Structure formats: structure tokens, C-alpha cells
Amino acid sequence: MIQLLVGLGNPGPEHALDRHNAGFWFIDQVATAVGVSLKPERGFFGDVARLRLHGHELWLLQPSTYMNRSGQSVGAFARFYKIAPENILVAHDELDLPPGQAKLKLGGGHAGHNGLRDLIAHLGTPNFWRLRLGIGHPGDRAAVVGFVLGKPPQSELKLIEQAMEQSQAVLPQLLKGEFEAAMMQLHRGNRAGGQAAKAGA
Known part of the structure; x- marks a missing residue:
């Protein structure tokens, strides 16, 4: 079951609205929904919150290192609390999915994502x-850096936020270790959201 929920992003107000900070946005959304605040923890190089959700203990972590050093924070935290990698869920921005979609996956490569x-x-x-x-x-590999470090238009941001809400809705299953059920519910929500977006276009 998931014990640690990590969001990837870059620290500082100058990056707060970047697409690359979608992982941070998700952690903020979860924290707001349950009424907790993340606090800086120097030993873990990040901001941390502890909560009970659906009868399970869950840690939230936003590394305060820059994106390409995210592992320093997550590794220190996981070692200290003896949390196995398969009990960690990392929320991150994904270039290969359109705004409004979110998918769960175990393992795989990094696909060029520095975090x-x-x-x-x-x-x-x-x-x-x-x-x-x-x-x-962005459609052009040379434009990727500027794209991820840029702010999405309001229409795309709304879709990303909807996908995060759908993701938050499957946390009960993830906390119980019901990964197949969580994936089915989330991916079904992606299809429904995509159809609604097309209808509104």
C-alpha cells in the first residue's frame, strides 16, 4: 500500500505556476482537501506533512531541491522511515499525456524526466x-524546456486540475493496496473527461 506520496517540482515562487510543478500542485490539492500544512524538514531536503486518510497513515513530501536532485530528498526520507520503493507514489508532469489525463504506472524508465x-x-x-x-x-523536442517551465493557459490548467481531482478520488484504493481498482477507476475517468472536453470544444 502507498505510505509516501511525493510531488515533483521546482521550489520558489518563480516556478509555482510552471507545468513542471504539476506534482507540487497535486500534493497541495491533497493537503488542502484534508486540512494539513507541509512544513520544512531540513534533514529530508523538503516540505513534509503527516496525516491519516481513510484509516491509513500517509506522508506527503515536496522536495525543496531542484527537480534534478529530487532523489536526494525522497531517498533520505524513504531510508529514515524504512519505506520500500513500491510503497511510494510519485506525482509528476507527463509530456506524453494531454491535459486532462492522468495515469498510474509501476516502474518503467524516466523518459528524459530529470526528477x-x-x-x-x-x-x-x-x-x-x-x-x-x-x-x-509542444510538438517540437527543442521547445520542451521552455514548455515545461512555462505557465499553461487557463483552459489547460482547468483540465489538469480535473485530472488531479480524479486522481485524488482513487487515494482510498491506493492506501489499501488496491492498485488494479484504482487504475481502472482513474483511467475510466480519463475517458469520460476526454469525451466531455471534446463535447465542449
């Missing part, structure tokens, strides 16, 4: 859960 790359290096395995929050793709 995932560093996590794999520090945890010593790619076998942690990922919540892939779609932000879309």
Missing part, C-alpha cells in the same frame, strides 16, 4: 509507483 532519473538513482530501482499528470507536448 524521475534522480529518483531511480537514489532509490536504486525504478519500481516505485508514478502518477503521470498530463501536461501535453
